[in-house]
Amino acid sequence: MDYRPRRRNENKGRYSKPSFEDIKMNIPTQLVGKVIGRGGSKIKEIQTESGARVNVTKDTDGDQTIVKISGKKEDIKKAKDLIELITNEVEVLSINSEPIEQQKEEENSEDVVYINGWKTKKYENNIDWKAVFAESDMRNREEFDSMYIIVKNFYQEHPEVTALTDEEVEQFRLQNNNIVVKRVFSNENSAIKKPCMKFEHAFHQYPEILEEIKKVGFEKPSPIQSQSWPVLLSGEDMIGIAQTGTGKTLAFLLPALIHIEGQTIPRDQRKGPTVLIIAPTRELALQIEREVNKYHYKGITSLCIYGGVNRQLQISALKKGVDIVIATPGRMNDLEEAGHFNIKYITYVVLDEADRMLDMGFEPQIRKIMYSVNPNRQTVMTSATWPDSVRRLATSYMRDPIQIYVGSLDLAAVHSVTQVIEIMEDDVEVKLNALLDFVKGMTQKDKIIVFCGKKACADHVSSELALRYIYCTSIHGDRDQSDREQALQDIMSGDISILIATDVASRGLDIDDLTHVINFDFPKNIEEYVHRVGRTGRAGKTGKSISYFTKNDWHHAKELIPILEEANQFVPDEIYNMAERYEAMKAKRESQPNRGRGGRGGRRW
Missing domain, CATH: 3.30.1370.10 (K Homology domain, type 1)
Known part of the structure; x- marks a missing residue:
């Protein structure tokens, strides 16, 4: 107002x-x-x-x-x-x-x-x-x-894949979390490549890639990877929709490495990077960089550019030349507008966590950079959901993309997480006492994230735990970038087992062995609830989420019920009652004629 x-x-x-x-x-x-x-x-x-x-x-x-x-x-x-x-x-x-x-x-x-x-x-x-x-x-x-002419097709179907019947392909997709594949903006689906059930099926022409995968220790492709690799190696634009922790980063990364090496202009003659990966937050950008650095192929180099750190160092690194740039939208546009970031040679673009970037208001920056990049590029978009805003972005900047989604397009929490809703008073101290009771019962194997709605709340909870000699760390937008990176390193390494965070940590971050998520404050929308819950129960493990739900959260009750029911979770009677009361209140307000602005209760000027 x-x-x-x-x-x-x-x-x-x-x-x-x-x-x-x-x-x-x-x-x-x-x-x-x-x-x-x-x-x-x-x-x-x-x-x-x-x-x-x-x-x-x-x-x-x-x-x-x-x-x-x-x-x-x-x-x-x-x-x-x-x-x-x-x-x-x-x-x-x-x-x-x-x-x-x-x-x-x-x-x-x-x-x-x-x-x-x-x-x-x-x-x-x-x-x-x-x-x-x-x-x-x-x-x-x-x-x-x-x-120059862009080369995008590097795929040669493995004989074992060619031999698969349509029935075998459908059975494989159904058994692997119900993979659904289609050309999202057209009805022509006949040319979609069959999935690769083994790493050798996708990369049999690239033994060095197979060797790198072997070093990391993966046994078989994840569902999103098995279908993404033949699509991307064929040069198609792709939209990958799956919950976080399903291997989306590797799905677009390995084809990107092959794309870089396969262009007609030698890498040392290109005046800028070949691959651009855009991520919504610094933490996710750094996580992608760590994933990139695990794989060594033909001496390909990468750089992560983001705000909050020395700008000049990033400019110097760009001038030296890199093949892959992982960037947050703000810093990326800043360097491009200032002439430090040559985007003319980018031919492979990834919009990672596109729904999150649009939620954060980065659409103008994304549209600006996409308009300036080579229109003949190959474009990849990943998302955990498929809202209208993401659909519009795909319509604007992708060519007949193939959509691959694992599970369902309907909003749903992962079934490997037990979701608990605790009804309590809307009082910070009441919530803090509940959190302290939980912390007292933690075992050495437990590792938790506590989500707060505001940065001030995160600082307060962190301070209260520290005053009680409970080791924890925190991450939010007001902390220095070095502190944020140290906090993530501490929780990932296991040096600290409690992370207090705002929604900056709700998407994309892959923290091993996270056993619990606690929603100290219920999130601002149900999509964010699903993403918070998805921080645990990953990579075949189970997890538990606990949400403190107050009377001021009652407007979320109606949307929360189907999320819990779909995952076969217990729904407290009070949640059903809140949903009914809130809907009744809305109906009553809508039925009343508009009141004047003057007098008590009117708008203040």
């Missing part, structure tokens, strides 16, 4: 509410980054100059994004004019663009503007953005096509 000071009403001698409005305007999605500016600098400037509040929403149809402007009528108009001024300075080409050098004589024409070395006509509030982007895409493709 944007609270503003009351304004004096001279006639009545008292204060009255000024007239504020909300409007929405559409801007081209590909120009969202320009409106926001680096680190939000441009949007802050717009708000300062206009006096209005400007919010770039997540509502987009791919081509257009909605911007919400709030404030006084005259302030809204100023903000709208400033945004239009920015977006009308078009950074892409219009249909009638020509090289400047061919039309120098028209330099002073008021109807002509010059954009990135091209001349285009200026139209009054009448820009055909779809045509503009279509022309820009065409010219981008021409530019990239003139540079």
Whole structure:
């Protein structure tokens, strides 16, 4: 809520509410980054100059994004004019663009503007953005096509795989957590490759890869790997949907290594990395880097770039040359905009935990970088869920992708975790006492994550445990990056068995032997609950989650019930009662006519 000071009403001698409005305007999605500016600098400037509040929403149809402007009528108009001024300075080409050098004589024409070395006509509030982007895409493709030809198909089907009948393939998929494979945006599924049941089936042409897998000690491919490898090695775009801890990283990594080595331009002649892996958090990016470093193939090098650490060291490493860049969206765009990160040679892009990145508001950064990378690239997207936002992103930047999902597209918690819901008062001390009772009963084999809703709560819980001489560590957004890395190292190594965390640790992180997850604060949405629960019960092991549920969490009850029931977990009667009461309250509110804003209970200005 944007609270503003009351304004004096001279006639009545008292204060009255000024007239504020909300409007929405559409801007081209590909120009969202320009409106926001680096680190939000441009949007802050717009708000300062206009006096209005400007919010770039997540509502987009791919081509257009909605911007919400709030404030006084005259302030809204100023903000709208400033945004239009920015977006009308078009950074892409219009249909009638020509090289400047061919039309120098028209330099002073008021109807002509010059954009990135091209001349285009200026139209009054009448820009055909779809045509503009279509022309820009065409010219981008021409530019990239003139540079080099991308090789994407490295797959030769093993004779044992070729010999599999359709019935045997379906039986294998059914028995391996119900693997479902389809071309998600078309009905043509006949060309989808059969799964590889052994490592040799996928990499029989690459003995060095097989040797690396042998060193790590895996016995057989996971379900997502068995179906992903033939698809990715064939050069197809792919969407992999599976719960975390199912081997998605290795599913896209090994084909990436082969892709790097197989391009027509030698690696030492490329002026930038070949593979880009984008991850939502620093912790997940670092975890992917650790996974990459386990496999040594043809001297391929990697670099992890993320915020919170020395920027200059990352720039120096990029200049020396690397083959794989693992990056968080913010730092990646920062270095690319500053000219330190050459993305022209990237031909294999991975959007890891795409749903999480969109939840965190990184869509503008992702769209900006995807628009700038070679359009002939191979694109991989991984996600634990399949919401509309992820679907829109896939529609925009993938070519006839094959979707592989393991289990079900319906939101569900892993069945290897026992889920316990404890009803209690909404009081930090009550919850803390419950946590202390649990900690007292921990064994030497137990290792737990305690999830808190806010950073302050995580610090409070950590301090209270420390005051009682209970060793623990914590991780959240306000901690220095070195402290966050040390906390993860301590919990992974087993030096410390209690990690206090916010949702920064709820996705992607692979912590061995985690026995319990405790939701000190119930998460803000049911998707996050599922991801928190999924931190334990991984890689064939069992685990347990305990959630402290209070009366203030009652709006989650209805969505929580089917998650528990689907996994055959006990649902307390109070959860059913909360769900019924909350729905009844909502129905009652919706049936009542809108009340005025004045008087008690109205909005304060």
